[in-house]
Amino acid sequence: xxxxxxKVPSLNTVLSPSLLKLYDxxxxxxxxxxxxxxxxxxxxxxxNGAKAVIPxxxxxxxxxxxxxxxxxxxxxxxxxxxEGLQYGNTPLxxxxxxxxxxxxxxxxxxxxxxxxxxxxxxxxGIITGSFCNISSVCDYLVNQKTNVILxxxxxxxxxxxxxTLFAGAVMNRVKENFDINCDASQIAETLYLQAxxxxxxxxxxxxxxxxHRLMNFGLEKDIEFCLTEDNANIPTLxxxxxxxxx
Amino acid sequence: xxxxxxKVPSLNTVLSPSLLKLYDxxxxxxxxxxxxxxxxxxxxxxxNGAKAVIPxxxxxxxxxxxxxxxxxxxxxxxxxxxEGLQYGNTPLxxxxxxxxxxxxxxxxxxxxxxxxxxxxxxxxGIITGSFCNISSVCDYLVNQKTNVILxxxxxxxxxxxxxTLFAGAVMNRVKENFDINCDASQIAETLYLQAxxxxxxxxxxxxxxxxHRLMNFGLEKDIEFCLTEDNANIPTLxxxxxxxxx
Numbered sequence: 001x002x003x004x005x006x007k008v009p010s011l012n013t014v015l016s017p018s019l020l021k022l023y024d025x026x027x028x029x030x031x032x033x034x035x036x037x038x039x040x041x042x043x044x045x046x047x048n049g050a051k052a053v054i055p056x057x058x059x060x061x062x063x064x065x066x067x068x069x070x071x072x073x074x075x076x077x078x079x080x081x082x083e084g085l086q087y088g089n090t091p092l093x094x095x096x097x098x099x100x101x102x103x104x105x106x107x108x109x110x111x112x113x114x115x116x117x118x119x120x121x122x123x124x125g126i127i128t129g130s131f132c133n134i135s136s137v138c139d140y141l142v143n144q145k146t147n148v149i150l151x152x153x154x155x156x157x158x159x160x161x162x163x164t165l166f167a168g169a170v171m172n173r174v175k176e177n178f179d180i181n182c183d184a185s186q187i188a189e190t191l192y193l194q195a196x197x198x199x200x201x202x203x204x205x206x207x208x209x210x211x212h213r214l215m216n217f218g219l220e221k222d223i224e225f226c227l228t229e230d231n232a233n234i235p236t237l238x239x240x241x242x243x244x245x246x
Numbered sequence: 247x248x249x250x251x252x253k254v255p256s257l258n259t260v261l262s263p264s265l266l267k268l269y270d271x272x273x274x275x276x277x278x279x280x281x282x283x284x285x286x287x288x289x290x291x292x293x294n295g296a297k298a299v300i301p302x303x304x305x306x307x308x309x310x311x312x313x314x315x316x317x318x319x320x321x322x323x324x325x326x327x328x329e330g331l332q333y334g335n336t337p338l339x340x341x342x343x344x345x346x347x348x349x350x351x352x353x354x355x356x357x358x359x360x361x362x363x364x365x366x367x368x369x370x371g372i373i374t375g376s377f378c379n380i381s382s383v384c385d386y387l388v389n390q391k392t393n394v395i396l397x398x399x400x401x402x403x404x405x406x407x408x409x410t411l412f413a414g415a416v417m418n419r420v421k422e423n424f425d426i427n428c429d430a431s432q433i434a435e436t437l438y439l440q441a442x443x444x445x446x447x448x449x450x451x452x453x454x455x456x457x458h459r460l461m462n463f464g465l466e467k468d469i470e471f472c473l474t475e476d477n478a479n480i481p482t483l484x485x486x487x488x489x490x491x492x
Binding site: 015016018019022155156157158159160161164180181182183184186187190191194206207208209 | 261262264265268401402403404405406407410426427428429430432433436437440452453454455
């Protein structure tokens with residue numbers, strides 16, 4: 001902080017969308033975190049040249065908008081491709097060959113819903129975060145110098161390990177730049193420090209519920225991708241109803 | 247499990263009262279956890295011979311019931327003795343000399359409120375839990391063989407470290423007896439395993455928010471008492487509107 005007037009911004013972690021209402025987010029940048037797999041897929045698509053990702057919170061809206069705009073529709077419910085949509089929520093699908101220059105309309109069980117909750121609560125700014133673009137996320141937050149809410153999408157509002165791990169990883173990297181008076185951030189960082197040597201092994205050992213759900217669908221490669229740092233390392237910013245590369 | 251028909255009961259951890267509604271608790275024993283300090287005080291009072299502790303969720307009800315029953319009233323709001331009540335929420339006050347044979351009407355910021363939420367949601371059974379009576383709590387849960395919800399009172403619905411630590415300690419002791427498909431329980435246990443050698447030091451190192459709040463009131467001895475295992479080791483059971491020693 002160089003100016004005498006500058007105040008160190010705060011950082012808070014919200015482990016379930018149900019708890020977001022406890023915070024005034026109108027002065028905060030909200031980081032939407034849905035590691036398995038929405039925010040990882042968003043990073044992959046934008047990194048590989050997608051023009052934009054339009055997050056919508058219902059399958060019906062996704063189908064409707066896809067037709068109106070003549071663009072790709074994708075999304076899942078309960079971990080599987082939702083009926084009526086063209087593609088799923090696997091980041092591996094969104095290669096440059098497939099997605100470059102295109103617009104994707106996306107709906108997911110938890111991540112895109114949380115984004116709309118943050119919008120409704122008048123967040124000052126919204127970005128998405130994943131291990132795939134963690135360095136860009138941290139750089140963005142440190143440079144912005146606004147209050148930060150790390151908002152985990154969880155699973156139908158139940159706290160999950162993977163989103164908590166990511167919040168902890170961000171906390172661990174940026175904490176010197178923020179005023180932190182938030183037990184959830186400390187809990188998340190402690191978890192991350194235990195897991196960081198082998199995130200996949202930790203998820204397996206701890207019997208993480210969504211890890212199992214996706215493994216049962218044969219999606220091990222997806223999980224590996226989503227737990228890899230900086231394999232789609234660009235900022236992913238919400239602006240004017242669309243997520244775009246920063 | 248001896249009978250062929252018996253099913254291993256489940257265990258879930260709920261880190262904030264706001265999340266309790268996500269669970270059907272009508273078949274569960276709910277453990278109310280408010281380490282600093284309601285459930286530690288309840289354990290101390292009942293261990294030292296209190297006839298009963300009557301938890302009420304408002305200061306007004308506490309005053310009214312205290313007059314009607316001609317009993318001791320106690321409670322706090324925001325960590326301090328609430329106006330109109332006789333005593334505070336410090337477990338050290340409830341020695342045998344003071345409390346033996348007496349009834350205490352108690353209201354607190356978070357713990358007694360959560361107990362009433364659990365009652366309203368039709369919990370099958372309710373007990374309170376604290377480090378002060380952790381062995382009794384674990385024995386009770388293992389013997390009951392019903393589903394368990396470890397319900398943290400938190401601080402005005404924001405997740406806190408000390409209640410999460412206790413949930414993790416219970417999880418760590420009883421997990422072989424339950425079916426656990428709950429990321430929050432795994433997170434809590436991981437936190438506990440990091441902290442267990444020095445709970446007080448961990449709270450201090452992690453800048454735990456309520457630790458600071460109480461330290462500012464000069465309540466270090468209270469915190470030490472509340473983080474000590476089995477110094478008031480009896481089951482504390484809710485029955486007929488009252489908490490009693492089991």
